[in-house]
Amino acid sequence: MITSVPLLSNDQIHRLPKRAQEVVEYRKSGLSLNHIQGCSLGCAYCIRHTYGLWDANQPVALMSDAQAVEELVNHHYFQPHITPIQLFNRATEPFLPKVRPHTYAVLEDLDERELTNHVLVITRHQLKPDDIGRLNRLHNLKLTLLFTYSGIDNEQIEPYPSHVAADSLKLMSAPTPRRYRTVLYWRPLVPGLNDTDEHLAAARELSNHADATVFTGLFYRDQIAEYYKATGIPEPYEATARRKIMPRELEQRVLEAFSNSAALFRKTSCAVSYVHGLPDYNGHFGIHELCDICPLSQQELCANAHRTPTAQDIHDVASVLPDAGSLQVVDISQRAATVSGLEAEQPRYYLQHTLGFQVHDADHPHHADRHGRADIGWKARQT
Numbered sequence: 121m122i123t124s125v126p127l128l129s130n131d132q133i134h135r136l137p138k139r140a141q142e143v144v145e146y147r148k149s150g151l152s153l154n155h156i157q158g159c160s161l162g163c164a165y166c167i168r169h170t171y172g173l174w175d176a177n178q179p180v181a182l183m184s185d186a187q188a189v190e191e192l193v194n195h196h197y198f199q200p201h202i203t204p205i206q207l208f209n210r211a212t213e214p215f216l217p218k219v220r221p222h223t224y225a226v227l228e229d230l231d232e233r234e235l236t237n238h239v240l241v242i243t244r245h246q247l248k249p250d251d252i253g254r255l256n257r258l259h260n261l262k263l264t265l266l267f268t269y270s271g272i273d274n275e276q277i278e279p280y281p282s283h284v285a286a287d288s289l290k291l292m293s294a295p296t297p298r299r300y301r302t303v304l305y306w307r308p309l310v311p312g313l314n315d316t317d318e319h320l321a322a323a324r325e326l327s328n329h330a331d332a333t334v335f336t337g338l339f340y341r342d343q344i345a346e347y348y349k350a351t352g353i354p355e356p357y358e359a360t361a362r363r364k365i366m367p368r369e370l371e372q373r374v375l376e377a378f379s380n381s382a383a384l385f386r387k388t389s390c391a392v393s394y395v396h397g398l399p400d401y402n403g404h405f406g407i408h409e410l411c412d413i414c415p416l417s418q419q420e421l422c423a424n425a426h427r428t429p430t431a432q433d434i435h436d437v438a439s440v441l442p443d444a445g446s447l448q449v450v451d452i453s454q455r456a457a458t459v460s461g462l463e464a465e466q467p468r469y470y471l472q473h474t475l476g477f478q479v480h481d482a483d484h485p486h487h488a489d490r491h492g493r494a495d496i497g498w499k500a501r502q503t
């Protein structure tokens with residue numbers, strides 16, 4: 121059993137915030153495994169704020185890697201070869217020196233099981249030449265490395281410099297052919313912070329090294345805003361939001377800077393699917409205005425895979441879940457199915473990934489032409 125970070129006792133685990141105790145959690149880009157928690161990099165906008173884990177600045181383990189993989193593959197949301205997996209994307213950095221052995225232990229265990237699921241590993245850390253060979257030996261998984269790069273040089277916001285991720289992306293993308301894929305994960309884009317013409321040009325240049333690029337905004341939640349206020353970091357927005365914030369004007373400038381790029385995406389799952397030659401597993405093709413920047417060959421792939429489910433299809437898929445008994449299908453269009461009656465978001469992602477079709481929550485309507493982003497910075501009609 122490899123345990124490079126301290127293993128918590130049961131008592132210590134029970135004292136963690138409730139959400140932090142849940143090591144398998146469904147998020148929009150995949151089923152997320154988080155049995156290692158804690159990170160020393162200290163990005164001010166870290167999602168750890170929202171899990172009550174901001175003070176956890178050293179990684180600890182909630183269980184062994186072997187147990188964690190068992191929990192994942194036996195989870196009621198997990199489907200072999202279908203469910204996209206995200207590894208350590210919530211509470212730690214997968215390539216911190218102490219976390220790295222756990223990252224490999226999980227990847228190699230999953231691969232030995234001959235699973236072909238997508239696996240997303242998001243990092244901003246330094247990768248080394250040895251990583252190329254080791255990741256290339258994963259034969260079955262569809263592995264995508266997403267390199268978080270923002271170009272932010274304010275050390276209060278990002279104490280760990282962005283150029284490390286840029287260098288790692290270049291290193292890991294250089295070998296050809298290779299089995300894993302690379303994505304420039306350009307985020308968070310924040311007006312007034314990292315959106316000068318020079319910032320945009322630098323990201324455009326860096327994108328030449330990646331198999332694809334995703335650009336996205338900031339998750340500006342209440343807990344993150346409180347931290348910004350308490351530490352005197354200038355607040356980027358006057359209000360917080362449930363979804364990521366990407367103002368329209370900034371998006372336009374990004375599209376102009378990338379007008380000669382063939383692989384720019386608004387959605388993580390679109391880029392991850394594209395780099396493996398597959399249709400988007402989140403079914404964004406229904407929200408067709410998202411696709412205007414996508415390569416035509418990819419649009420064709422997604423169009424061919426796009427099937428609008430019936431209400432019965434949705435109920436059939438939901439019937440195996442323990443937490444979807446009150447599901448109601450409110451509406452189905454070619455864009456998306458709208459459902460209600462689910463107590464949490466997680467079963468909705470199960471439906472979405474199983475059907476390859478957008479499933480929205482009636483309580484959180486999406487807005488036309490806004491690409492699932494927060495209201496801040498947009499004025500648009502509601503659909």
Ligand code: SF4
Pocket residue numbers: 387390391393394399400403404405406410411412414415418419420422423
């Ligand atoms: S065609 Fe649309 S849904 Fe498919 S990958 Fe491109 S942007 Fe995403």
